Amino acid sequence: MKNTMTKPVILTGLRANNDLHIGNYFGAMLPIIDMAKTRSADYQVNMFIPDLHSFTTPIDHSELQGQIMNNAKLYAAAGLPLDNDNIHLYRQSYVPAHSELTWILDCFTGFGQMSRMTQFKEKRQKVEEPVILLSQNGEPLTTEDGEEIDLNPNIASLGLFNYPVLMAADILLYGAKYVPVGDDQTQHLEFARDIAGRMNHRFGELFTIPEPVKKQHEFFGKDQGLRIMDLVDPTKKMSKSDATGKGVIFLGDDPSIAAKKVMSATTDDKASVRYDPTNQPGISNLLDILALLRGKPVQEVAAAFEGLERYGDFKKIVADELSQFLTGFQVRLTNIDSQALLAKLATSESTMNKQANATLLGVQQAVGLRPRN
Numbered sequence: 001m002k003n004t005m006t007k008p009v010i011l012t013g014l015r016a017n018n019d020l021h022i023g024n025y026f027g028a029m030l031p032i033i034d035m036a037k038t039r040s041a042d043y044q045v046n047m048f049i050p051d052l053h054s055f056t057t058p059i060d061h062s063e064l065q066g067q068i069m070n071n072a073k074l075y076a077a078a079g080l081p082l083d084n085d086n087i088h089l090y091r092q093s094y095v096p097a098h099s100e101l102t103w104i105l106d107c108f109t110g111f112g113q114m115s116r117m118t119q120f121k122e123k124r125q126k127v128e129e130p131v132i133l134l135s136q137n138g139e140p141l142t143t144e145d146g147e148e149i150d151l152n153p154n155i156a157s158l159g160l161f162n163y164p165v166l167m168a169a170d171i172l173l174y175g176a177k178y179v180p181v182g183d184d185q186t187q188h189l190e191f192a193r194d195i196a197g198r199m200n201h202r203f204g205e206l207f208t209i210p211e212p213v214k215k216q217h218e219f220f221g222k223d224q225g226l227r228i229m230d231l232v233d234p235t236k237k238m239s240k241s242d243a244t245g246k247g248v249i250f251l252g253d254d255p256s257i258a259a260k261k262v263m264s265a266t267t268d269d270k271a272s273v274r275y276d277p278t279n280q281p282g283i284s285n286l287l288d289i290l291a292l293l294r295g296k297p298v299q300e301v302a303a304a305f306e307g308l309e310r311y312g313d314f315k316k317i318v319a320d321e322l323s324q325f326l327t328g329f330q331v332r333l334t335n336i337d338s339q340a341l342l343a344k345l346a347t348s349e350s351t352m353n354k355q356a357n358a359t360l361l362g363v364q365q366a367v368g369l370r371p372r373n
């Protein structure tokens, strides 16, 4: 069962939505695409859109279908090759084995273990955060029983609770050895190893166990620590959760608005364009951005500005190159050949169904749902 895939598998779930910013792009998306390109000669690379995961917290369902397709398009526009047969791009829900294996694994997963998952605890708190109805003088209004009135209708779902089990199924169906994920997902990866080990121990060799996190880091090279900072407050990272959006450059930003955000980025009074993140975080962040746009080392990019005192001139260069990049990216995005993209998804999904079903059958046989041959 463990060897239905002919090459070792690298697998990752690509969460991308409409509000990706240049931090996500340079810090997550490009490295993943680069990895896929460089490793695909020796590995099967599975890149999938975790659409079943996308409503573990409440969303607007009228937008989901559009977001899934946009998600795939973003990766294509960022350079993911669609003509590489070793790279599979697929939607999770188009491979029903993911849901089915999840149920089976659920029945071998402890309630307590899931309750301790950090992401569950954090997201649950966010989803359920009370919105208390206040009276005109700012006091909470209460019901006749003296209970405060919570206007937030959301409760954390079983799907949110179950999130790590579905993620384990995503990984184990293909016997993935390497799974590049951010630090916030390592607990889930450890769970995938744990459940795989326990199932193998009980039923024989059903699953390939993914490499431990340390080995993953050795394989991929630990995150280079790249952090694009907020343009307004360059001491905190650029993040989509920023309420004003003034310090964040989104991939969908109008290029002229993005240029304005750069022109009004916070700097300092040192009148010297130098790469010194501690003492000149704003200028250094702009240098980082420029270096990423040019694909050159930041020191080299910074050296060219030595002696330049006028920040306006420097910002203008960054603003121009950034808006050129955004214009180009947005054109590429609208020009993505939807037919070619759909064809890629269909081909990958067909292959993935075969691989996933073979693993699933082994599990079904082991637990007694199917006769053994």
Ligand code: ADP
Pocket (backbone or CB within 6 Å): 022, 023, 024, 025, 026, 027, 028, 182, 226, 227, 228, 229, 237, 238, 239, 240, 241
């Ligand atoms: P956000 O903070 O915008 O919600 P996420 O936490 O969803 O971003 O991160 C998605 C991916 O993008 C992660 O791999 C993360 O490391 C990367 N990333 C997020 N923000 C930045 C940033 N400012 N600079 C570099 N990479 C980032």
Ligand code: TRP
Pocket (backbone or CB within 6 Å): 011, 012, 013, 014, 015, 050, 053, 166, 167, 170, 171, 179, 180, 181, 185
């Ligand atoms: N949970 C991952 C995230 O939030 C996405 C994901 C779902 C994933 N299934 C996966 C990543 C399987 C790696 C492997 O980013």
